Amino acid sequence: MTDCAACEAEVTHRLGQGDALSAFDCAVAARRAGQDSPRLCYLMVRALAASGDSLGAMHLYEQLQLGTSDDIDSLALAGRIWKDAAFDHDGDRRTDSLRKAARAYDRAWQLSGALFPAINAASLYAMLGERERAAALAGPIAANGAAEDYWDQATLAEALLLLGRGEDALRHARSANDQAGTRAGDRASTCRQLSRLAACGAIDAANATAICDLLRPPPVGVFCGRMFRAGGVGEANARSAIAAALDAEPLSALIGPLACGADILFAEAALARGIDLTIILPFAEDDFIAQSVVSGGEQWLPRYVHCRDHAATVHFASSARYVSDDCQFVLGSHTAMGLAKLRAHELETAAIQLAVVDPEVAARPAALIAGTNADIALWQRHGGSTRTIPVGDLDRNLDFLPAPKPPEGTQRGLYAILFADFAGFSKLGEAELPIFASEVMGRIGGILDDFGDAVLFRNTWGDAVYAIIDDPATAARIALAIQERLDVLPPGLGLDGHRAGMRTGIHFGPIYRGQDPVVGNELWYGTEVTRTARIEPVTLVGQVYCTQPLAAMLALGNARDFDCDYVGKVQLAKDYGELALYRLSRRSV
Numbered sequence: 001m002t003d004c005a006a007c008e009a010e011v012t013h014r015l016g017q018g019d020a021l022s023a024f025d026c027a028v029a030a031r032r033a034g035q036d037s038p039r040l041c042y043l044m045v046r047a048l049a050a051s052g053d054s055l056g057a058m059h060l061y062e063q064l065q066l067g068t069s070d071d072i073d074s075l076a077l078a079g080r081i082w083k084d085a086a087f088d089h090d091g092d093r094r095t096d097s098l099r100k101a102a103r104a105y106d107r108a109w110q111l112s113g114a115l116f117p118a119i120n121a122a123s124l125y126a127m128l129g130e131r132e133r134a135a136a137l138a139g140p141i142a143a144n145g146a147a148e149d150y151w152d153q154a155t156l157a158e159a160l161l162l163l164g165r166g167e168d169a170l171r172h173a174r175s176a177n178d179q180a181g182t183r184a185g186d187r188a189s190t191c192r193q194l195s196r197l198a199a200c201g202a203i204d205a206a207n208a209t210a211i212c213d214l215l216r217p218p219p220v221g222v223f224c225g226r227m228f229r230a231g232g233v234g235e236a237n238a239r240s241a242i243a244a245a246l247d248a249e250p251l252s253a254l255i256g257p258l259a260c261g262a263d264i265l266f267a268e269a270a271l272a273r274g275i276d277l278t279i280i281l282p283f284a285e286d287d288f289i290a291q292s293v294v295s296g297g298e299q300w301l302p303r304y305v306h307c308r309d310h311a312a313t314v315h316f317a318s319s320a321r322y323v324s325d326d327c328q329f330v331l332g333s334h335t336a337m338g339l340a341k342l343r344a345h346e347l348e349t350a351a352i353q354l355a356v357v358d359p360e361v362a363a364r365p366a367a368l369i370a371g372t373n374a375d376i377a378l379w380q381r382h383g384g385s386t387r388t389i390p391v392g393d394l395d396r397n398l399d400f401l402p403a404p405k406p407p408e409g410t411q412r413g414l415y416a417i418l419f420a421d422f423a424g425f426s427k428l429g430e431a432e433l434p435i436f437a438s439e440v441m442g443r444i445g446g447i448l449d450d451f452g453d454a455v456l457f458r459n460t461w462g463d464a465v466y467a468i469i470d471d472p473a474t475a476a477r478i479a480l481a482i483q484e485r486l487d488v489l490p491p492g493l494g495l496d497g498h499r500a501g502m503r504t505g506i507h508f509g510p511i512y513r514g515q516d517p518v519v520g521n522e523l524w525y526g527t528e529v530t531r532t533a534r535i536e537p538v539t540l541v542g543q544v545y546c547t548q549p550l551a552a553m554l555a556l557g558n559a560r561d562f563d564c565d566y567v568g569k570v571q572l573a574k575d576y577g578e579l580a581l582y583r584l585s586r587r588s589v
Contacts, residue, residue, distance in 0.1 A: 004035040011043045014312065017276045018185030018217065018252060018347045020050035021566050021580075022313040028568055042066060042074045049077070050185065052346065053565030054085035056583065072112040079104035079120055087196060088563075089588050098128055115141055119155045123193065126162055126202035134202070138162040147172065150179040154190045157211060161197070166207035173211040182274060184217035184252035188347040191216050195348070217349045218250040222340035224333065224375040225262025225356025226394055227292065230299040234394040238262060238356055241389045242269050245354060249387065251275050252347055255340045257282065257332055258304055260296030261394070262356035267307035277311040278339065282332025287322035287403070295398045315339070317549050318509055319577065320527040324405040326370040327414050327510040331549060333375050337384070338552025342564075345555070353379045353386040358394055382556055411513040415456065415524075416475030416506060416550065417532040418467040420444070420482060423541045424493075424500025425463035432493050436463070439490035447481045457524050466533075468524045472508045472553040476562050479504045479544045480586050487542065501542040505535025506584070508550040535581065537573035544584040545570075551582045563587050 007030040014023035027044035030036075041064045049057035058081045061067065066074040079101045086097035102124035108117035122137035141159040146152065153176035160169035180187050191212045198208035228234055242265050253276040257263050270277045281288050293304045308314055317335040322328060337353070344351035355376050376386050406412065428436055444465055448455045455478070457468040465482075469475040486502050489495065509528030516523040532547075539545040551564035564582040571578050 004030070004037050004040060007035055008037065008039050008043060011040070011047065015043070015047060015050060016183040016185050017312070018183075018188055018343070019276055019278075019312055020047050020052075020185070020346060022278075023047035024051060024566065025313075025569055025580075038069060038071060038074070042069075042071065042077060046077055046080070048566070049081050049084060050189075050346070051566045052084070052563070053567075053583070054081050054088060056565055056567065057081045058085070070111075072108050072114055072117065075111065076105055076108040076117045076120065079108065079117070079124070083120075083124065095128070098124055102128065109137070115144075115155050116151070119158050122162055123158060123197055123202065126197060127200040131202075134162055142168075147175065150176050150183065150186055153179060154186075154215075158190075158193065158197075161194070161203040161207060161211075164204070166204055166210075169207060170210060170214075173214055177214050180215065182252070184276075184347050184349075187215045187217045188349070191348045212348075217252040217347045219252065219350045219352045220340050220344040220347065221249075221251040221254045221352055221354050222337050222379070223254060223256035223263065223266040223354045223356075224372050225266070225354075225389070226358055226372055226391070226396065227259050227263075227296055227398060228261040229395040229397060230260070230297045232393075232395055234391070235261075235265070237393055238389075238391045239265050239269075241391050242266055242354075242356065245387060245389050246270070246273060246275070249352070252349060253278065253340075253343055255336050255343065256280060257292070257336065258307055259288075259292035260294075260300040260304075260398075262391075264293075264300060264303050264307060265356075266354070267311070268303065271307065271310050277307070278343075279308060279311045279314045280317060280332055280336040280339065281314065282317045282335075283328045284319055284321050285316075290401045291322055291403060295400050315548060315580070318528065320510075322403050323412075324403045325412055325510055327412060329370040330374075331414060331509055333370070333378070334556060335549045335552045337375075337379055337382075338554070338556035339548070341555040341558075342552065351384065353384055354389060355386055356389045356391050358396075359390045359392055378556075382558060406512070412510055412526075413513065414508065414510050416469040416472045416508050417511065417529055418465070418469060418475055418479060418504065418506045419533045419536045420465045420479070420502055420504040421536055422463035422500070423503055424495050427495060427500070429494060435490065435492045439492075440486065441465075443485050444482055447478060447485060450481075451478055457522060468511070472506075472550050473557055473559045473562075475506050475508075475550070476544075476546070476554060476559070476584055479506050479546075479584060480562075483542065483544055484586075503536050503539040503541055504544040505532055505539055505546070506544065506550055507532040507535065507547040508553050509547075531572070531576065531579070534572035534574055534576040535579070538570050538581075545581045546584045548580045548582070551584075561587050 011023045011027050024047035045057055045061050082097050082101035086094045105117045105121035109121050118137050122134045126134035138159040147156050153172045157169040157172040194208040197203045198205040246269050254270040255278040258279050293300050317332040340351040448458055454470050454474045459466045511526040511528050514523050535545055554562055563585045567581045567583050569578045570581045
């Protein structure tokens with residue numbers, strides 16, 4: 001198998017598992033390395049579409065000219081993208097996008113005679129109320145009855161539902177369930193399609209619910225638990241209890257850190273069972289290993305490396321060095337929990353927390369901001385369900401290495417950070433600068449005023465705006481308000497014909513708070529502030545980009561008025577490394 005073919009197989013596997021983000025990253029990395037093929041381009045766009053970013057997927061689809069291909073999957077992919085875009089809106093915009101999707105699938109079917117575009121065209125016509133046209137396509141599929149794999153069975157079930165034959169559809173859905181295995185992405189795609197058909201009144205809602213209940217992927221798990229020394233009765237108890245929990249409750253994916261003790265045991269159990277594993281490290285890896293892995297004994301280190309190397313994905317909540325701040329661990333925990341909710345949403349399933357607890361301390365209140373009890377309290381405060389796994393006889397005699405500490409009295413906390421600038425500022429003449437100051441910066445100042453005490457700090461120089469905000473959801477609202485207020489530029493700037501407008505980046509992380517020793521003003525600073533400043537220059541004009549920790553915090557807090565669409569791993573300005581970024585927008589439905 002060639003390197004490109006191996007990459008295509010890996011991306012296909014990740015899509016089947018429902019890990020659209022890592023599938024997209026894998027395809028992008030392969031193309032950057034010089035591995036390219038029409039199939040890989042198709043898979044890359046399909047992965048972006050599966051992540052929920054229909055706008056970005058259509059842009060990439062057109063950029064790669066997949067619509068000019070004679071490949072049926074590529075032609076049908078346009079229908080998939082338009083269909084997803086339709087459900088981002090309502091009213092006439094939804095109807096228009098559904099018609100575009102129907103035409104794309106119909107064209108692919110006319111050219112190929114394949115079942116996949118035929119059933120999708122039938123379902124789209126049914127959503128549009130064209131029942132006879134839908135039945136004309138679904139009828140031959142149902143009459144054929146051939147079914148060799150999951151997609152054949154799912155296609156038959158969908159056709160039978162469109163024809164009103166619910167019992168027959170359920171029978172084929174049972175066969176599909178038997179053949180689906182752990183392919184959570186495939187299961188989720190079917191459930192999403194049937195739910196949309198039922199919501200449009202195109203199929204019987206009760207039958208759709210019964211089939212979705214059968215095919216729905218297992219939950220996504222986020223794990224946490226006690227650190228402890230390797231070996232002995234404690235580790236044996238924990239390994240047995242974790243195995244029993246995972247066997248009792250199958251999971252589509254498992255997300256969490258990789259500290260000694262419960263974390264590594266969760267990861268080992270996931271890999272042994274073929275569960276898709278995502279690792280979240282809270283800060284620089286060398287420091288994490290020193291503080292959270294070998295503190296339980298050197299025996300954990302090779303096991304850590306094995307799990308890290310065999311995980312589907314490894315994310316860093318931050319790449320900053322450890323400075324003896326619990327906020328750094330909190331950021332990692334919050335990111336893992338939020339990503340679990342994002343992944344569950346993508347898979348049309350639930351997210352649950354699995355926590356290894358010591359019975360002797362499990363009932364104590366979460367007095368600290370970090371640790372297992374604090375993680376359980378936070379997850380449940382946001383409406384999450386926790387499966388606790390009591391384990392006794394854990395050897396908690398850990399040996400922590402000394403780490404750097406900020407000077408006594410230094411203030412530090414978790415905050416949202418916003419940087420914005422105006423693309424086109426350098427094109428302004430001397431006469432336009434006062435207009436810019438009053439009409440552009442004045443509008444931004446008014447928005448910050450509207451949010452009152454939630455804006456903890458603000459500063460500006462030239463066309464740049466820097467603000468510290470008390471929570472991620474408020475930061476998102478401020479960023480979108482700035483974007484919307486300046487969507488149409490004020491007259492008199494002389495920028496006709498130039499690509500001008502705001503570019504905004506927002507992030508969430510631990511930062512210092514103090515006093516500027518030069519000018520005496522309040523000062524908010526740190527690595528995460530600098531990192532945020534490097535996002536805005538790579539943001540497209542008129543858009544808001546946010547980091548993975550901020551997107552995760554919005555998901556963890558159940559913020560329902562935003563969409564975070566994956567952009568990919570983007571090289572930041574001034575050689576500040578690569579960062580996973582999302583495009584933030586206001587949810588329209």
